[in-house]
Amino acid sequence: MAQQTALVTDFDGTISEDDFFTLVAEKYLVPEDLRPWQEYLNGRLTHFTALNRVFAKIHIPEAELREFIGTIALDDTFAKVAACCAEKDIPVYICSAGCDYYINILLKELIKRYQIRLVTNTGRYTPQGGLVMIPPHASPFYDQDVGISKAGVVSYLQENGFSVIFCGDGPPDVTPARLAQTVFAKKYLLAQCRREHIATRPFRSFCDVLAYIKEL
Numbered sequence: 001m002a003q004q005t006a007l008v009t010d011f012d013g014t015i016s017e018d019d020f021f022t023l024v025a026e027k028y029l030v031p032e033d034l035r036p037w038q039e040y041l042n043g044r045l046t047h048f049t050a051l052n053r054v055f056a057k058i059h060i061p062e063a064e065l066r067e068f069i070g071t072i073a074l075d076d077t078f079a080k081v082a083a084c085c086a087e088k089d090i091p092v093y094i095c096s097a098g099c100d101y102y103i104n105i106l107l108k109e110l111i112k113r114y115q116i117r118l119v120t121n122t123g124r125y126t127p128q129g130g131l132v133m134i135p136p137h138a139s140p141f142y143d144q145d146v147g148i149s150k151a152g153v154v155s156y157l158q159e160n161g162f163s164v165i166f167c168g169d170g171p172p173d174v175t176p177a178r179l180a181q182t183v184f185a186k187k188y189l190l191a192q193c194r195r196e197h198i199a200t201r202p203f204r205s206f207c208d209v210l211a212y213i214k215e216l
């Protein structure tokens with residue numbers, strides 16, 4: 001029997017066109033609010049802490065935040081990929097160093113319909129405290145730097161006999177890309193994979209991933 005396959009994908013900038021972080025910063029934050037992110041880039045804060053400190057600066061009414069999140073553009077073909085994977089018994093994992101607050105607003109129906117596993121931080125919003133992420137300390141995939149370890153999810157699946165397809169775009173996607181059997185990459189991740197000579201399939205949209213999965 002052919003080896004079972006699993007699909008592990010990033011959310012921000014991979015399923016969504018742009019990062020929630022970037023979009024929210026452009027619309028609601030001032031440069032001063034982004035100082036923690038500079039500290040992350042300079043190696044002085046973890047990814048998780050920096051993101052949390054920036055998200056804590058959002059103080060708009062919750063209805064407005066939810067409406068704003070609803071306008072975030074998604075890659076339409078991801079729904080077709082999820083349907084195709086369900087038909088082929090390919091488990092789908094969305095792994096995000098962001099949080100479930102905005103992913104669920106955008107994808108809750110799809111996640112439920114296709115039993116997609118969402119592995120991410122828990123997010124709670126209040127206009128006073130902003131968006132606060134709670135690290136999943138009890139998760140087997142807990143990671144101090146980003147909250148959840150995408151590489152941990154890939155390793156777990158491989159230990160359970162799966163060949164893993166990984167899709168991503170950003171810095172937290174490099175370690176899982178080093179492990180996965182098949183990598184679809186764009187933006188930063190694509191450049192980094194090329195620097196590290198990781199066999200990679202560039203992708204513009206999930207149309208490329210769909211074409212690949214259909215052939216399995």
Ligand SMILES: [Mg+2]
Binds near residue numbers: 169
């Ligand atoms: Mg990303």
